[in-house]
Amino acid sequence: MTELITARILKGFRDFLPPAEIERRSLVEKIEASFRSFGFVPIDTPALEYAEILLGKGGGETEKQIYRFTDQGGRDVALRFDLTVPFARFLAEHRGELPLPFKRYHIAKVWRGENTQRGRYREFTQCDFDIVGSDTAAADFEILLMIRNTLLSIGAGEVVIRLNHRGLFNRFLAGIGAAEQGPEILRIVDKLAKIGEAETLRLLTETLGGERARAVALFIRSRDSYEETLEGMIRASGGDSPESDRLRTLRRFMEETGTAASFVLDPSITRGLDYYTGVVYETFLTALPGIGSVCSGGRYDNLVGLYSREKLSGVGSSIGLDRLTAALESLGKPEGQRSGYAEVVIACIREEDGGAYQRLAGTFREAGIPCEVFLEPKKLTQQFIQAEKRGVRWVLIPGEKPLSSPLTLRELAQRKDRECLSWEEAMSIINETT
Amino acid sequence: MTELITARILKGFRDFLPPAEIERRSLVEKIEASFRSFGFVPIDTPALEYAEILLGKGGGETEKQIYRFTDQGGRDVALRFDLTVPFARFLAEHRGELPLPFKRYHIAKVWRGENTQRGRYREFTQCDFDIVGSDTAAADFEILLMIRNTLLSIGAGEVVIRLNHRGLFNRFLAGIGAAEQGPEILRIVDKLAKIGEAETLRLLTETLGGERARAVALFIRSRDSYEETLEGMIRASGGDSPESDRLRTLRRFMEETGTAASFVLDPSITRGLDYYTGVVYETFLTALPGIGSVCSGGRYDNLVGLYSREKLSGVGSSIGLDRLTAALESLGKPEGQRSGYAEVVIACIREEDGGAYQRLAGTFREAGIPCEVFLEPKKLTQQFIQAEKRGVRWVLIPGEKPLSSPLTLRELAQRKDRECLSWEEAMSIINETT
Numbered sequence: 001m002t003e004l005i006t007a008r009i010l011k012g013f014r015d016f017l018p019p020a021e022i023e024r025r026s027l028v029e030k031i032e033a034s035f036r037s038f039g040f041v042p043i044d045t046p047a048l049e050y051a052e053i054l055l056g057k058g059g060g061e062t063e064k065q066i067y068r069f070t071d072q073g074g075r076d077v078a079l080r081f082d083l084t085v086p087f088a089r090f091l092a093e094h095r096g097e098l099p100l101p102f103k104r105y106h107i108a109k110v111w112r113g114e115n116t117q118r119g120r121y122r123e124f125t126q127c128d129f130d131i132v133g134s135d136t137a138a139a140d141f142e143i144l145l146m147i148r149n150t151l152l153s154i155g156a157g158e159v160v161i162r163l164n165h166r167g168l169f170n171r172f173l174a175g176i177g178a179a180e181q182g183p184e185i186l187r188i189v190d191k192l193a194k195i196g197e198a199e200t201l202r203l204l205t206e207t208l209g210g211e212r213a214r215a216v217a218l219f220i221r222s223r224d225s226y227e228e229t230l231e232g233m234i235r236a237s238g239g240d241s242p243e244s245d246r247l248r249t250l251r252r253f254m255e256e257t258g259t260a261a262s263f264v265l266d267p268s269i270t271r272g273l274d275y276y277t278g279v280v281y282e283t284f285l286t287a288l289p290g291i292g293s294v295c296s297g298g299r300y301d302n303l304v305g306l307y308s309r310e311k312l313s314g315v316g317s318s319i320g321l322d323r324l325t326a327a328l329e330s331l332g333k334p335e336g337q338r339s340g341y342a343e344v345v346i347a348c349i350r351e352e353d354g355g356a357y358q359r360l361a362g363t364f365r366e367a368g369i370p371c372e373v374f375l376e377p378k379k380l381t382q383q384f385i386q387a388e389k390r391g392v393r394w395v396l397i398p399g400e401k402p403l404s405s406p407l408t409l410r411e412l413a414q415r416k417d418r419e420c421l422s423w424e425e426a427m428s429i430i431n432e433t434t
Numbered sequence: 435m436t437e438l439i440t441a442r443i444l445k446g447f448r449d450f451l452p453p454a455e456i457e458r459r460s461l462v463e464k465i466e467a468s469f470r471s472f473g474f475v476p477i478d479t480p481a482l483e484y485a486e487i488l489l490g491k492g493g494g495e496t497e498k499q500i501y502r503f504t505d506q507g508g509r510d511v512a513l514r515f516d517l518t519v520p521f522a523r524f525l526a527e528h529r530g531e532l533p534l535p536f537k538r539y540h541i542a543k544v545w546r547g548e549n550t551q552r553g554r555y556r557e558f559t560q561c562d563f564d565i566v567g568s569d570t571a572a573a574d575f576e577i578l579l580m581i582r583n584t585l586l587s588i589g590a591g592e593v594v595i596r597l598n599h600r601g602l603f604n605r606f607l608a609g610i611g612a613a614e615q616g617p618e619i620l621r622i623v624d625k626l627a628k629i630g631e632a633e634t635l636r637l638l639t640e641t642l643g644g645e646r647a648r649a650v651a652l653f654i655r656s657r658d659s660y661e662e663t664l665e666g667m668i669r670a671s672g673g674d675s676p677e678s679d680r681l682r683t684l685r686r687f688m689e690e691t692g693t694a695a696s697f698v699l700d701p702s703i704t705r706g707l708d709y710y711t712g713v714v715y716e717t718f719l720t721a722l723p724g725i726g727s728v729c730s731g732g733r734y735d736n737l738v739g740l741y742s743r744e745k746l747s748g749v750g751s752s753i754g755l756d757r758l759t760a761a762l763e764s765l766g767k768p769e770g771q772r773s774g775y776a777e778v779v780i781a782c783i784r785e786e787d788g789g790a791y792q793r794l795a796g797t798f799r800e801a802g803i804p805c806e807v808f809l810e811p812k813k814l815t816q817q818f819i820q821a822e823k824r825g826v827r828w829v830l831i832p833g834e835k836p837l838s839s840p841l842t843l844r845e846l847a848q849r850k851d852r853e854c855l856s857w858e859e860a861m862s863i864i865n866e867t868t
Contacts, residue, residue, distance in 0.1 A: 004741055004743070005490065005740050007741040008487070008527070014480065015478070036776075037776075037799040038799070039779070042456065043449070043451060046443060050442065053439065071547065089443075093441040097451060101810070113506045134809045136809050138782070138791075138807070139809050142807060249786070257789055307439055309438070348572070354576075359692070372472065372473025372537070373472075375572040375573050
């Protein structure tokens with residue numbers, strides 16, 4: 001006997017069995033439908049790229065986590081670890097073929113050799129969307145509105161998008177003579193929700209001394225309304241500025257679209273990363289604030305700077321699909337949601353009637369009702385159990401002559417049989433209740 | 435000035451720009467909808483696996499083409515080169531959680547370091563579907579029917595599925611005392627369409643001598659009908675057998691479902707690979723026979739043999755998405771097919787009216803009509819050109835007060851303007867014709 005190989009999966013990687021994969025696809029479908037309703041279009045790029053492209057000017061954490069190797073042709077290659085860097089390369093390479101402003105989305109897998117002890121996966125799906133080539137309030141607002149509408153469309157309840165403007169934050173920091181410490185301060189403030197106000201103030205004091213630290217602590221506090229918070233930010237940053245005008249225009253757009261209740265101006269939102277320059281935002285589910293932001297992003301300048309002298313500004317965001325899937329799970333399935341398997345099963349009474357069963361199934365399929373044909377003439381109770389495991393609602397039990405004999409229609413959940421039906425009768429019962 | 439990195443992609447890899455990616459997704463959507471109508475369900479597995487799992491007992495060509503490397507944890511890993519081996523590993527690992535017969539599909543990327551000079555890609559999408567755990571004519575037929583219905587649903591015209599039975603071929607070979615040379619003969623016959631009858635006979639003669647080679651050449655010839663071909667095969671293989679019974683039952687199922695015209699019994703179809711044991715088949719587009727088979731597969735025994743002592747028989751198939759996409763392209767787009775961008779664009783007259791534009795766009799989106807808002811107040815002619823490039827049908831040109839002033843509706847292809855409309859009038863014109 002030959003030796004068996006142990007069937008095993010790499011640590012940090014996952015199989016998706018049908019129930020989980022059906023959920024994931026249904027979520028992605030809803031997200032895509034929302035994106036497409038705004039006229040956003042999909043792109044795709046390779047999983048594998050030159051390591052030089054992905055690593056750019058190198059970067060500590062990234063370099064340690066990236067799956068990098070030498071291919072058969074001696075090239076230094078790596079698996080993409082996000083969708084941003086490949087998008088920058090894509091823009092530089094196809095600049096002439098793309099309409100500007102370019103509104104695209106990209107839903108695809110990325111790979112990082114993360115520490116799995118922290119519950120992180122090494123393979124996961126990202127969902128990015130951006131508008132490139134328009135530094136307007138209209139572009140900022142379209143991304144914010146699309147985040148809101150998309151998340152409302154997936155059935156996770158109300159959302160709150162907390163936004164800020166990095167440029168206005170920097171203007172304030174320059175005013176108190178703390179421009180140089182900017183990146184460090186943004187990183188500290190970014191942790192506010194995690195570490196609390198007292199610890200934030202302590203860290204700020206270490207960097208800036210007591211007086212300026214207290215000024216920052218005051219600046220990052222949200223007031224009762226968007227307007228009051230904005231007024232406070234304007235006063236603290238030396239009066240009206242292009243950045244505060246942008247925030248004011250965004251507010252007007254929110255009101256004009258009747259969406260103002262979904263947005264909070266929150267000067268403590270900084271998105272620690274260095275490359276944002278304009279608006280930044282995070283999104284929270286009202287039902288599950290504890291899971292953190294499910295969709296974050298902001299405006300950046302010069303996305304393609306590594307590859308081109310042309311400046312391309314953009315605004316974009318990324319939905320955390322894994323976090324969102326977990327959230328939807330903990331919120332519970334909405335009533336009446338389908339399992340993703342067929343709605344109807346035709347039980348197998350005699351193996352040789354397989355052709356007739358398929359013909360009958362065809363009439364359901366053509367009517368848009370998914371219909372599975374069972375293939376083996378097992379005991380009916382066993383077939384019922386199989387159908388129930390799939391979450392199927394109806395089982396059709398054909399008679400002696402499948403195409404002409406009366407049949408029995410069983411509603412599994414109710415364990416209720418309707419006997420002596422014609423196919424047409426069974427079909428119309430199913431049609432009426434599906 | 436910092437030095438720029440050249441934006442470039444690896445040889446054999448592709449970017450998908452929006453028009454191509456929209457096509458690809460729309461094709462996959464149609465395929466999935468057909469699979470789901472049969473009650474098939476999706477799964478997913480990791481891109482990266484232990485090399486030991488993927489290579490099994492090793493295999494010349496595969497080993498040379500596979501992307502294999504040592505990860506950060508010192509593991510010998512590789513990118514999957516097909517979806518069959520990961521499926522076998524998946525089955526062995528999750529056997530207890532899966533309903534048998536298990537009907538699954540898997541659409542995902544695979545990677546092979548192919549020679550790109552032959553026009554091959556190193557990253558491409560496979561689309562596999564199988565029924566595991568039922569060795570019945572009903573299972574064979576369901577896969578055949580699903581191939582037919584799925585390909586008819588994508589708008590590539592009529593298809594012909596040519597099928598054979600490897601077991602019956604082997605029975606015939608054993609009868610003429612050529613069982614031992616079986617694999618070699620299958621490989622030669624597999625090339626028939628490519629190398630022609632004369633060359634096939636020459637190669638067969640080299641292997642089997644003249645008399646037996648002529649017997650094989652006679653066996654693999656299709657007659658005028660499925661029935662006649664089957665009768666010839668039965669005579670040549672020593673009378674009725676379980677294999678010929680299977681082919682006869684399949685024929686009956688085809689007739690009972692009114693699909694017989696889509697199937698041809700072709701004893702020269704062998705699917706060179708070694709692991710098929712029952713029915714085998716290839717699928718050709720009637721409009722484009724020259725591109726070769728767009729969907730092939732067959733029945734195999736013992737898929738999980740490398741990992742488990744349990745025998746699991748299955749029947750499955752794989753759609754060549756790249757080939758199919760190319761085919762659809764060369765057949766031309768059906769009349770009236772949408773571009774995948776929005777149906778309607780709202781032109782930008784004044785930047786500060788962005789909120790009103792989004793509010794109006796919302797009414798279209800809620801009615802299921804994708805609507806893009808242009809973000810910058812460029813010249814109208816420029817906005818028309820941008821909209822035309824996207825394949826958009828309608829441009830709405832708002833008036834002085836976007837929410838209340840009369841507007842102009844332009845149908846781009848006709849260069850026809852309808853002026854002085856209310857929003858409701860514009861909406862109903864678009865609704866009626868979309």
